[in-house]
Amino acid sequence: MLASCLRAGMRGEESRVEPREAPRVPSGRRRIVFSAPVQGRHEENPTMSDQTNEHAVAFKDLPPEERLFRMRHSAAHVLAEAVLEMFPEAKYAIGPPVDNGFYYDFDLPRTLNPDDLQTLEARMRQSVKANLPITGEQIPKDRAREIFKDQPYKLELIDGIEDDTVGHFMHGGFEDLCRGGHTETTGQLGAFKLDRVAGAYWRGDEKNPMLQRVYGLLFPTKEELAAYEHQREEAEKRDHRRLGRELDLFHLDPIAPGAPFWHPKGTLLYNGLVDYMRELYREYGYDEVVTPQLFNVDLWKTSGHYQNFADDMYMFESDDEEIGVKPMNCPGHCHYFASGHHSYRELPLRLAEFTRLHRNERSGVLHGLTRVRAFSQDDAHIYCTPDQFDEEIFSVFRMIERVYTDLGLGEPTIRLATRPEKAVGSAEDWERATELLGASVTSAGKEYTLAPGEGAFYGPKLEFHFKDAIGRSWQLGTVQVDLGMPASFGLRYIGEDGEEHQPMMIHRAILGSLERFIGVYIEHTGGHFPLWLAPVQAVVIPIADRHLDYAGTVRAQLQARGLRVQVDDGPDRMGAKIRKAQLQKVPYMLVVGDREQEQQAAALRDRTGDDLGAVPIFQIGDRMVDERDTRSVQAR
RNA sequence: GCCGCUGUAGCUCAGAGGCAGAGCAGCUGUUUCGUAAACAGCAGGUCGUGGGUUCAAGUCCCACCGGCGGCUCCA
Numbered sequence: 001m002l003a004s005c006l007r008a009g010m011r012g013e014e015s016r017v018e019p020r021e022a023p024r025v026p027s028g029r030r031r032i033v034f035s036a037p038v039q040g041r042h043e044e045n046p047t048m049s050d051q052t053n054e055h056a057v058a059f060k061d062l063p064p065e066e067r068l069f070r071m072r073h074s075a076a077h078v079l080a081e082a083v084l085e086m087f088p089e090a091k092y093a094i095g096p097p098v099d100n101g102f103y104y105d106f107d108l109p110r111t112l113n114p115d116d117l118q119t120l121e122a123r124m125r126q127s128v129k130a131n132l133p134i135t136g137e138q139i140p141k142d143r144a145r146e147i148f149k150d151q152p153y154k155l156e157l158i159d160g161i162e163d164d165t166v167g168h169f170m171h172g173g174f175e176d177l178c179r180g181g182h183t184e185t186t187g188q189l190g191a192f193k194l195d196r197v198a199g200a201y202w203r204g205d206e207k208n209p210m211l212q213r214v215y216g217l218l219f220p221t222k223e224e225l226a227a228y229e230h231q232r233e234e235a236e237k238r239d240h241r242r243l244g245r246e247l248d249l250f251h252l253d254p255i256a257p258g259a260p261f262w263h264p265k266g267t268l269l270y271n272g273l274v275d276y277m278r279e280l281y282r283e284y285g286y287d288e289v290v291t292p293q294l295f296n297v298d299l300w301k302t303s304g305h306y307q308n309f310a311d312d313m314y315m316f317e318s319d320d321e322e323i324g325v326k327p328m329n330c331p332g333h334c335h336y337f338a339s340g341h342h343s344y345r346e347l348p349l350r351l352a353e354f355t356r357l358h359r360n361e362r363s364g365v366l367h368g369l370t371r372v373r374a375f376s377q378d379d380a381h382i383y384c385t386p387d388q389f390d391e392e393i394f395s396v397f398r399m400i401e402r403v404y405t406d407l408g409l410g411e412p413t414i415r416l417a418t419r420p421e422k423a424v425g426s427a428e429d430w431e432r433a434t435e436l437l438g439a440s441v442t443s444a445g446k447e448y449t450l451a452p453g454e455g456a457f458y459g460p461k462l463e464f465h466f467k468d469a470i471g472r473s474w475q476l477g478t479v480q481v482d483l484g485m486p487a488s489f490g491l492r493y494i495g496e497d498g499e500e501h502q503p504m505m506i507h508r509a510i511l512g513s514l515e516r517f518i519g520v521y522i523e524h525t526g527g528h529f530p531l532w533l534a535p536v537q538a539v540v541i542p543i544a545d546r547h548l549d550y551a552g553t554v555r556a557q558l559q560a561r562g563l564r565v566q567v568d569d570g571p572d573r574m575g576a577k578i579r580k581a582q583l584q585k586v587p588y589m590l591v592v593g594d595r596e597q598e599q600q601a602a603a604l605r606d607r608t609g610d611d612l613g614a615v616p617i618f619q620i621g622d623r624m625v626d627e628r629d630t631r632s633v634q635a636r
Numbered sequence: 637g638c639c640g641c642u643g644u645a646g647c648u649c650a651g652a653g654g655c656a657g658a659g660c661a662g663c664u665g666u667u668u669c670g671u672a673a674a675c676a677g678c679a680g681g682u683c684g685u686g687g688g689u690u691c692a693a694g695u696c697c698c699a700c701c702g703g704c705g706g707c708u709c710c711a
Contacts, residue, residue: 111640198706199639206708210639213706245647254684254702309711328711362637363702365709456711480711507711544668572673579672593670605671 054136059184064220066181071190072097072218074134074171074183075124076104079194079214081174082123083108086116092176093153093202093211100228101192101217105200107153108212117194117214124192131187132172136180138165148177153202191225192218235470240522241368247527247584249518249535250369258366258373260515265535268564270514272533274354276406277378277511284399286350286380291332293356297322302488303331304424308457312360327359330482330507333381334489337503342493347503348384348392354514369519377513381482382506383491389504393440396479396508400464403510407521408530408633412464412476414441417454424458425483433481434460456507458484464510468524476517480507527585528607532628538620539581540567540602543574543593550597554590554617561621563628582607587627590620 059067076095079102084090087108095104139147141158144166148154154177158166169178171186183189195215202208219225236242244250249266252259262270281288297315300306305313305327314325326332333351342349354376361373384392404412416438419430437460441448448462455461461480465473482505485491492500511517521529531537538558542551551567558565568577574591581589590602596614604612604620615623626632 114641196705197640200707201638204708206638210707212639215706252703257702303711305711312710330711359710362709364637364639364707367704371710458711541671542668543670546668571667573667573669575669575671576673577671582672589671591671595670603671609672611671 054180054182055184059188067183068190068218068220069097070181070183071188071220072102073178073181074186075189075192075216075218076102077134077169077171077174077176077178077182078124078127078186078189079104079120079216080106080176081127081172082120083214084174085123086120091151091153094157095176097218100219101195101215103213103215105153105202105211105213107209112197112212112214114197117197120214121194124194127172127186128189129187130172131185133185134169134171134182136167136169136178136182139168140165144168144177147175190218190220191222192216193225231470235472235523238470238523238526239368240370240519243522243527244369244519247535249522252368256374257363258361258371260369260372260374266518268535269518269529269533273511273514273517274378276532277352277354277403280399280402281350281352281380284350284395285348286352288352288354289333289336290355291326291329291336291353293326293358294323295326295332297324299331299335300324303328303334304457304484304488305331308422314358314360325358327357329353329355329357329377329379330381330485330505331489334485334491334505337383337491338489342383342503344385344493344495344501347493348382348388350380350382352378352380354378369515369522372513372515375513375515377509378511379507379509382508383486383493383503384506385493385495385501386504389436389506390440390443392506393437393479394444396506396510397440397444397446400477400510404466406631406633409466409476409524412466413473414446414448415451415454415463415465416441416448417451417456417461417463419460420453420455420457422457423455424488429483430455430460433483437462437479437481456480458482459507461507468520469526472523474520476512476520477510478508478512481505482507529585530627530631530633531587531624532631534585534587535564536566536584536586537564537624537628538566538588538590539577539584539586540565540590540592541574541577541581542567542569543591547592547594547597551592554592554602557617558621558624561625563621563624578605582609588620588624 059070062070073096076097080092080095083104083106084092087106089109091107093105093107095102141161141164144158145155147168148158157177166177167179169176169180169182193216195217198213198215199210200213201210217225217228219228241252244266247265248263249269250260250262253261260266278288297306300310300313306324309327313327316323333353336351337349356374356376358374361371365371366373382392382396400412404410416434418434419427423430434455438448441462451463459481461478463475464477464479465475467473486502486505491503491505493503495501529535540551540554542548548567548569551569555565555567568580570577572580578589578591585607587607589605589607591605592602596602599614599616601614601616602620604615606612
């Protein structure tokens with residue numbers, strides 16, 4: 001059964017949509033990519049007809065996504081033309097279309113500044129105005145080598161192409177090595193704008209020289225370009241670093257790079273999520289443990305982390321021992337497992353841990369809460385028999401679904417990450433484990449796409465990605481099979497047959513790093529947390545000082561029901577207090593004046609601005625308790 | 637770590653060789669107010685740090701440290 005499901009699942013690869021030539025989708029900040037309309041063509045080995053019949057179908061008759069792809073691709077050429085004109089000695093590398101636009105990489109005699117972008121953009125507009133025809137043909141490699149004899153990057157690209165001929169595209173006096181996909185003329189570029197210049201390693205390898213990458217934005221119309229820029233501004237308003245400060249949730253300081261200071265309100269949010277996960281752990285049969293922070297490096301040598309990640313671990317000497325601060329929980333959990341005898345009756349054993357992890361991330365990658373050096377995870381390791389494997393994976397799927405629903409995250413998309421270059425275990429084990437994971441996804445009625453070579457060193461993994469409120473995709477949970485540690489830690493259990501067996505081991509996290517999750521969740525909700533997670537659930541706003549006592553009574557009544565309620569007893573007028581609460585995104589405002597005091601009520605207002613009229617306090621309490629206990633995902 | 641940009645009050649920003657500024661936030665006082673900002677006053681700074689040029693340096697130069705945007709990495 002698994003095998004047939006497996007084949008079905010593997011087909012997911014074909015439907016995978018990725019920007020061609022674009023960097024792999026990504027990481028850290030780059031994980032946040034606005035969803036792209038660019039659809040997949042065949043990236044590798046385009047057929048001859050693709051190129052010789054470049055303009056066989058009129059540009060205007062192409063599907064819109066193909067037109068956009070070509071506009072962006074041609075814009076990259078026009079950019080390179082402008083750069084070569086500005087710097088005749090420039091070496092040009094690659095210039096693909098990407099989400100939202102295009103880029104081109106150059107090796108230049110000096111660094112570009114923002115004024116240069118203006119100049120280049122003006123020069124590009126001249127090419128657009130000239131409306132030059134873009135022509136392409138297949139030429140023999142030898143001729144291409146002659147044409148690009150002064151262009152080392154192009155020569156390297158030519159060497160890497162397997163065919164006997166390569167694509168050659170021209171417009172005006174500009175020529176480029178290119179597999180094609182272009183507009184008919186330079187006048188068909190739509191609305192574009194040079195965006196920024198950034199460094200990028202040649203072929204993405206940090207051992208190679210760093211080139212200057214010029215990014216451009218490009219959309220079919222001015223309106224769409226403006227809409228994208230507007231969306232980017234909106235995204236900035238949701239930036240968790242900004243909201244973290246505005247909502248008084250956390251701060252970062254150079255005194256502890258990459259280690260957030262959680263403020264009281266942020267801590268409520270943090271602990272709210274931890275409490276929630278603990279509740280699920282009880283329901284799903286997990287056992288929580290607390291293992292050490294500091295281990296003799298022997299542990300990390302056994303697990304393989306020392307060999308694979310020593311540079312990213314904090315290490316120091318103490319009492320002539322070499323100590324490594326824990327970057328992951330799994331070796332500690334394996335050590336716990338190995339410390340006792342286990343019967344098959346104890347399996348599956350699901351060990352969860354929330355304690356703090358430290359990873360010495362390189363300074364350049366740190367980013368708010370989404371890339372930190374100190375964090376904790378809703379991390380767990382499942383030790384089970386081979387028979388139990390499927391059910392354990394399904395159980396994790398159910399839990400993920402539950403969490404996504406409760407948090408209002410919608411349906412995740414799944415990627416299956418396969419064997420990386422640095423890996424433990426045999427190729428056969430990898431293949432088997434990868435198949436198992438893929439099959440479990442399809443038999444759970446879900447689909448996945450492949451992420452070749454992106455697995456952990458100890459095993460293949462499933463990644464769960466969710467799309468946030470403004471269309472950006474984020475990786476959250478993972479499920480991984482471990483092919484190394486059960487053996488390297490000598491894990492054994494006694495089976496029904498009385499013999500020793502090696503358990504299977506599954507790593508899984510649902511929210512992943514709590515820090516990162518909260519960062520993502522802040523941006524997803526724009527700070528409008530559901531009531532059960534809101535640090536302050538209601539603010540009581542007295543109209544005049546004579547209502548202060550009554551406001552205090554209201555707060556006490558609600559606090560008695562376990563609600564987090566504050567009274568705004570400051571000197572502001574009511575309107576200002578409402579504004580303040582609104583900006584703090586407090587779910588409910590309870591305005592109390594003479595009339596409300598009379599009726600033991602409050603004028604209820606929610607953060608969408610709706611006035612819900614005078615409501616008796618006990619009813620407000622009922623409403624809030626219900627909203628909290630059902631974990632209602634309130635409208636924003 | 638690498639490339640580029642950037643660093644002035646808690647926050648957002650102006651000042652670009654010649655006395656360190658504004659708005660918001662904060663504090664004090666007046667106002668006691670009916671659904672997104674009452675009014676007045678006060679306080680707030682080694683202009684990221686260190687060095688240099690200059691009669692004079694937020695301002696020019698160098699180094700370092702943060703931050704931002706990319707690249708690389710992400711167990």
